[in-house]
Every structure is written in C-alpha cells, then in structure tokens.
Amino acid sequence: MTIEASLAEPAKSDAGGPPVIELRHVSKTFGEVRALSGVDFLVNRGEIVGLLGDNGSGKSTLVKVVMGFHQPDPGGEIYFHGEHIDNWSVARARGLGIETVYQERALCEKQPIWRNMFMGREPHTRWGLLDVKQMRAESSRLMSEHMGFTSAAVHPNNVVATMSGGEKQGVAITRALYFEAELVILDEPTMGLSLSETRKTLDFVGNIKKAGKSAIFIDHNIFNVYPVVDRLYVLDRGKVAGVYLRSEITIDELIDRLYRVARTGSMG
Amino acid sequence: MVNQALPARPANNRGAPPSLLLRYGSQMGIIGVGFAMWLAFVIAAPRVFTDFDIYRAFAETTPLFGIVALSLTFVVITGEIDLSFPSVMALGTGAFCLVTYYGGAPWWVGLIVGLGTGAACGLLNGILVATLNIPSLVITIGTQFLFRGLELVLMNGTGVPLLADKYPQMHALLREPAFGLPVQTLWMVGILIVEWVLLNRTQFGAHVFLVGDNQISARLMGVNAGRVKIKAFVLVGVTAVFCGMLSSIYGYYFWPSTGDGSLLNTIASVFLGGTSVFGGTGSVVGTFVASFIIGAINAGIVSAGVNAFYTQLAFGLVIVVSVVLQTIIDRRIRRQSVTGQ
Numbered sequence: 039m040t041i042e043a044s045l046a047e048p049a050k051s052d053a054g055g056p057p058v059i060e061l062r063h064v065s066k067t068f069g070e071v072r073a074l075s076g077v078d079f080l081v082n083r084g085e086i087v088g089l090l091g092d093n094g095s096g097k098s099t100l101v102k103v104v105m106g107f108h109q110p111d112p113g114g115e116i117y118f119h120g121e122h123i124d125n126w127s128v129a130r131a132r133g134l135g136i137e138t139v140y141q142e143r144a145l146c147e148k149q150p151i152w153r154n155m156f157m158g159r160e161p162h163t164r165w166g167l168l169d170v171k172q173m174r175a176e177s178s179r180l181m182s183e184h185m186g187f188t189s190a191a192v193h194p195n196n197v198v199a200t201m202s203g204g205e206k207q208g209v210a211i212t213r214a215l216y217f218e219a220e221l222v223i224l225d226e227p228t229m230g231l232s233l234s235e236t237r238k239t240l241d242f243v244g245n246i247k248k249a250g251k252s253a254i255f256i257d258h259n260i261f262n263v264y265p266v267v268d269r270l271y272v273l274d275r276g277k278v279a280g281v282y283l284r285s286e287i288t289i290d291e292l293i294d295r296l297y298r299v300a301r302t303g304s305m306g
Numbered sequence: 307m308v309n310q311a312l313p314a315r316p317a318n319n320r321g322a323p324p325s326l327l328l329r330y331g332s333q334m335g336i337i338g339v340g341f342a343m344w345l346a347f348v349i350a351a352p353r354v355f356t357d358f359d360i361y362r363a364f365a366e367t368t369p370l371f372g373i374v375a376l377s378l379t380f381v382v383i384t385g386e387i388d389l390s391f392p393s394v395m396a397l398g399t400g401a402f403c404l405v406t407y408y409g410g411a412p413w414w415v416g417l418i419v420g421l422g423t424g425a426a427c428g429l430l431n432g433i434l435v436a437t438l439n440i441p442s443l444v445i446t447i448g449t450q451f452l453f454r455g456l457e458l459v460l461m462n463g464t465g466v467p468l469l470a471d472k473y474p475q476m477h478a479l480l481r482e483p484a485f486g487l488p489v490q491t492l493w494m495v496g497i498l499i500v501e502w503v504l505l506n507r508t509q510f511g512a513h514v515f516l517v518g519d520n521q522i523s524a525r526l527m528g529v530n531a532g533r534v535k536i537k538a539f540v541l542v543g544v545t546a547v548f549c550g551m552l553s554s555i556y557g558y559y560f561w562p563s564t565g566d567g568s569l570l571n572t573i574a575s576v577f578l579g580g581t582s583v584f585g586g587t588g589s590v591v592g593t594f595v596a597s598f599i600i601g602a603i604n605a606g607i608v609s610a611g612v613n614a615f616y617t618q619l620a621f622g623l624v625i626v627v628s629v630v631l632q633t634i635i636d637r638r639i640r641r642q643s644v645t646g647q
Contacts, residue, residue: 149515
C-alpha cells in the first residue's frame with residue numbers, strides 16, 4: 039500500500055500564527071491493533087477541517103488523541119499554538135479551550151440535565167462548594183436559548199434518559215458551546231438526527247467559522263462535510279491518505295478518490 | 307440543535323420537573339417501610355416500644371455500623387463495593403491499641419495512626435480497583451482476609467481493655483452522652499451532614515455520580531475516574547476505623563474480632579437506603595434512615611418476642627426486596643427513554 043507522498047500544504051488561514059493544534063508522527067496502538075500510524079494533522083486558527091474515512095480508519099481514535107483521552111505512542115508529539123505539550127489530558131485540553139461533541143454523546147443518562155451540562159467542569163462558589171443554583175439556572179437558560187426548548191418544555195432536573203435522541207444531541211452540542219471553545223470537535227454529530235436537526239447542526243458548524251473559531255468535523259456523509267469545511271483529511275486504515283483544500287477539489291473528484299482509496303488503499 | 311417544532315408538540319410529562327415520586331420514590335419508600343415496621347413493633351411489644359430506653363439503645367448502637375454505611379454509599383454510587391471494611395475496623399483500632407497501650411503514645415497520636423491506617427487500607431483497595439481494573443467484589447474479599455490477618459498477627463490474636471481511666475479523652479469523645487444525647491448518634495448526624503455536603507455540593511461528589519453512571523462518558527469529559535474511586539475507598543477506610551474505635555470504646559474492650567458481623571448490616575443499610583446496585587444514583591440520607599431501620603430490626607424482633615433466628619430472615623427479605631424494587635424503578639426510567647415519554 040503506497041500512500042501519496044506529497045500531501046497538500048495546509049491552508050494558510052487569514053488569522054496566521056501557528057496552528058491551534060498540531061499532531062506530528064502520532065501513532066496509537068491498542069494491543070495488536072494499530073489504530074493510527076504516523077499521522078501528521080493540524081488545524082489552523084479559524085479553519086474548519088473535515089475528517090473523512092471508512093469505519094475503522096482511525097477517525098475517532100484521532101479525535102480522542104487530540105482530546106487527550108488516548109495518549110499517543112512514544113514518538114508522537116502534540117503542539118498547541120506551536121507549543122509542545124507533555125502530559126496531554128482531557129482536563130488539560132478542555133482547560134485550553136478544546137471541546138468535543140462525541141459520537142457516543144458522552145452523557146450520563148441517569149443524571150439530570152444540569153449535571154450533564156457541566157460534567158467535568160463544574161462551577162463552584164468561592165467556598166469551593168458546587169454552585170448548584172447557577173448550574174440549574176444556566177442549564178435552563180441554555181436549553182431555551184440554544185436548544186430551542188421553551189422553558190416549560192424541559193426542566194433542568196429532568197433525567198437525560200427520558201429525552202429523545204435529538205434532545206440528547208442538543209445537550210451535548212450546547213455543552214460544547216457553553217465553554218466558548220476555541221476548537222470544537224464534532225464526531226458524527228448528525229448521526230441519528232432528523233433532517234431539520236441535521237440542518238441546524240450544520241448551521242452550527244458554519245457559525246463556529248463566523249465566530250473565528252476552529253472546528254474538526256467528522257461525518258460519514260460527504261455531502262454534509264464538503265460544503266462546510268475549508269480543508270479535508272482522508273484517513274485510511276490509520277494513515278492520512280490525502281489532504282485537500284476544498285477550493286482545489288470538486289465533490290465529484292473527492293468521491294472518485296474516496297472510492298479509489300477504499301479499493302486500493304491509495305489515492306492515486 | 308433540536309428542531310424548532312419541538313415546543314409545539316403536545317405537552318408531555320417532561321414539561322414539569324420530574325415528579326417527586328420519581329426523584330425521591332425510593333427514599334419515601336424506605337421511610338414508609340421504617341414507619342410501618344415501627345408501628346408493627348409498637349403493636350407487638352407496646353411496653354418495650356413506648357419506653358425511651360429502647361430508642362436510646364438504637365441511638366447508641368446503630369452508628370457503630372451506620373457511619374461506615376454512609377461512606378460505603380459513595381463507593382456503591384461509583385459502581386463498586388467494599389467488603390473489606392470490617393477488617394479495616396479491626397486493623398485500624400488494633401493500630402490505635404498498639405501505639406497507645408503497648409507503645410505508650412498519647413491518645414491523639416493513636417487516633418491519627420488508627421485513622422491513617424484506615425486511609426492506607428482504603429488507598430490500597432482503591433488503587434487495586436481503579437488502576438488495575440480488578441472487580442472490587444473480588445479484590446476486597448481478598449483484602450478483607452489480608453487486613454484481618456495482619457491485625458491478628460500484629461495483635462497476636464489478643465484483645466486490649468479500653469477503660470475510661472486509661473482513655474478518658476476517648477471516652478469523652480466517643481462514649482459519654484453529650485448534651486444529654488447519645489454521642490454516637492451525634493457523631494453520625496455530624497458525619498451525615500459533612501458527607502451530604504461532600505456528595506451533593508462538591509466536585510468530588512458530582513464526579514462520584516458521573517463515574518458510577520457512565521465511566522467512559524465521565525472520562526471523555528475529563529473526569530479522573532480512577533482518582534474519584536480511590537478517594538471513595540479512602541473515605542470508607544477512614545470511617546471504618548472510626549466505627550471500630552466507637553464500638554471498641556462502647557464495649558470497653560478491643561476484640562481482635564472487631565467488625566465481624568457488621569458486614570451485612572452495613573451493606574443492607576446502603577441498598578435499603580435507595581442506593582442503586584448499578585451505580586450512578588444514591589443518597590446518604592437514605593442510608594442514614596435505613597441504618598436505623600436495620601438497627602431496629604435486630605432489637606425489635608427480639609423484644610417483640612419473636613425468635614432471634616428471624617432476624618436473618620428479615621435482613622434477607624430487606625436486601626432482596628430493596629434491590630428488586632430499585633431494579634424495577636431503573637427499568638422504568640430506561641423504558642421511558644426508549645419511547646421518548
């Protein structure tokens with residue numbers, strides 16, 4: 039399997055400066071399975087990066103490395119705003135302004151909405167105690183402002199298990215928004231959503247760009263990904279099989295190449 | 307990101323805050339069970355149960371296992387269990403006796419050494435469970451023997467008298483009534499308040515719920531699940547030793563078998579108190595009330611003139627019924643998620 043040697047140069051964003059996040063030579067092995075091997079990946083400021091690839095191509099693993107959930111194998115390096123970072127962890131990544139809407143939503147379903155909304159970053163009073171009042175009030179406000187619930191439709195004390203799929207996704211997305219992330223990662227955010235819910239999610243990705251923030255957008259559906267991204271990575275069996283600026287490739291060419299990579303493992 | 311048509315949907319039961327029954331159903335159930343049992347005892351043995359003495363007896367003896375049940379609630383909410391605390395009660399109290407009775411150290415040094423021993427035992431349990439991912443049910447059976455064995459070897463299998471003239475401060479703290487009330491229950495109420503705040507008003511408590519509910523989700527959102535579990539086990543270790551000291555001082559003697567027989571009472575209190583065997587939900591107030599019910603079953607059955615053999619049967623029924631009820635409530639919540647109602 040030969041991988042295209044000269045990958046497209048990353049887009050130079052208007053904002054300039056070093057990339058928000060950069061992975062160099064990142065590999066990840068689980069026992070005998072090599073989920074990622076030698077991946078170079080970066081996201082510039084104000085850039086929306088699409089991640090395409092078949093099941094098992096390593097998209098979710100890559101996201102979890104960016105997020106600090108998985109540690110890369112020795113030799114792999116992570117840079118945040120050009121600074122080399124050791125001891126990358128989820129708490130660290132979130133502290134630096136990276137938020138993720140996970141494919142599996144990462145909700146605790148037996149807990150009320152307010153506990154889920156602030157999971158892992160609970161606000162506290164100056165006495166060090168949890169500010170439950172604020173958590174409830176903010177959840178209530180966010181649900182009506184961002185999720186389109188009237189305040190009577192859902193109560194912050196409602197347990198997540200009682201909500202519909204779209205509503206759960208609403209909680210996960212609102213949570214990522216709330217902390218004003220610099221980089222938002224959306225892992226299959228439209229999975230299981232209705233058409234109108236999908237459109238709202240795509241609008242949300244567009245808004246990230248307008249706000250000058252960055253995003254990594256992963257979706258099975260190339261027709262969802264192509265219109266909203268600036269640059270595309272194609273992953274295949276744990277390797278970067280191609281990087282394209284959207285301005286340099288039509289959707290038909292992209293589809294053609296994805297078919298080819300699926301058949302031969304090479305973008306050709 | 308939900309479609310805007312949603313609010314126009316016909317109102318369903320989510321329009322209101324979740325019903326009190328759903329939120330506090332199990333707790334209200336326990337209080338109901340407790341009240342019904344008390345009535346039954348009053349009817350069966352009116353003379354005993356209208357006398358204040360029986361309540362003072364409950365108030366003095368229930369905290370001897372009830373306090374550790376409060377802490378065990380944390381571990382059970384994280385989805386784990388600790389079966390080693392009866393041995394920790396003995397090992398920590400044994401350490402207290404070693405440094406004070408044999409070593410001649412002042413009482414407060416013994417107290418620190420004893421509670422520190424409990425913390426160390428909890429730390430070991432927690433590390434084995436959290437970092438090596440060993441099922442706590444299995445590993446704490448192992449450490450139960452380990453801690454008990456260590457205590458028997460250190461103490462050479464002998465007891466130590468803990469009389470008031472040698473340990474006046476310990477007796478003042480842990481045995482003499484305060485403000486005319488049994489000090490054991492005062493301690494339990496104090497620890498209940500501290501642990502309620504810990505569970506419901508601190509980040510650690512919030513993480514206890516999250517880790518027990520869905521450990522992967524919690525970790526994805528940056529919760530250090532292992533550290534949360536280790537802290538919960540340490541909490542059990544420390545309070546187990548406190549209970550060991552409380553019961554040894556209560557009996558004026560440290561028995562090498564301290565803690566034996568407290569396992570079932572304690573676990574029954576946690577489950578009867580509405581804490582889910584599946585983790586993720588639970589309440590220290592529920593455990594508090596349930597401990598007194600469990601404490602009353604024992605004394606109540608005997609005073610009501612029923613054969614003492616029935617206490618085991620009653621404990622068994624209490625554990626089985628409370629776990630079955632919780633499972634049914636849990637399923638009901640899940641089914642609602644499937645139908646979206």
